[in-house]
Amino acid sequence: xxxxxxxxxxxxxxxxxxxxxxxxxxxxxxxxxxxxxxxxxxxxxxxxxxxxxxxxxxxxxxxxxxxxxxxxxxxxxxxxxxxxxxxxxxxxxxxxxxxxxxxxxxxxxxxxxxxxxxxxxxxxxxxxxxxxxxx
Numbered sequence: 001x002x003x004x005x006x007x008x009x010x011x012x013x014x015x016x017x018x019x020x021x022x023x024x025x026x027x028x029x030x031x032x033x034x035x036x037x038x039x040x041x042x043x044x045x046x047x048x049x050x051x052x053x054x055x056x057x058x059x060x061x062x063x064x065x066x067x068x069x070x071x072x073x074x075x076x077x078x079x080x081x082x083x084x085x086x087x088x089x090x091x092x093x094x095x096x097x098x099x100x101x102x103x104x105x106x107x108x109x110x111x112x113x114x115x116x117x118x119x120x121x122x123x124x125x126x127x128x129x130x131x132x133x134x135x
Contacts (some may be wrong), residue, residue: 004120007112014108027096034092041085048078 055074059067110117 003116004123007110007116007120011108011110030092030095034088037088038085041081041088044081045078045085048074048081052078 052071052074055067055071059071
């Protein structure tokens, strides 16, 4: 094993190991689930909006307290579903960003001469070697 390979192995030992999820979620699964959930929430919102008009008319005509209670509960539920739709979009964004994140190492330590480092980085043998020039 040559010096370059040894240095590379030693440097790789110090790099953090990427964390693997036990269940790998593919982008297609995320996209399919997101679209299904989004369509379901949108259908619920549309149905809820249409039913609110009917409930409001019924509450006005009957002037019964229970009708107004049902109307207010429906309004609250419709608002909750709208919030869930927005949370779904944020969750999708978080999931896709997690899959795209890359490990960044800011601090590395190289132990060796500058000549060895130049050879390793440039992968060339035409690096100036001060020790050989003195001989």
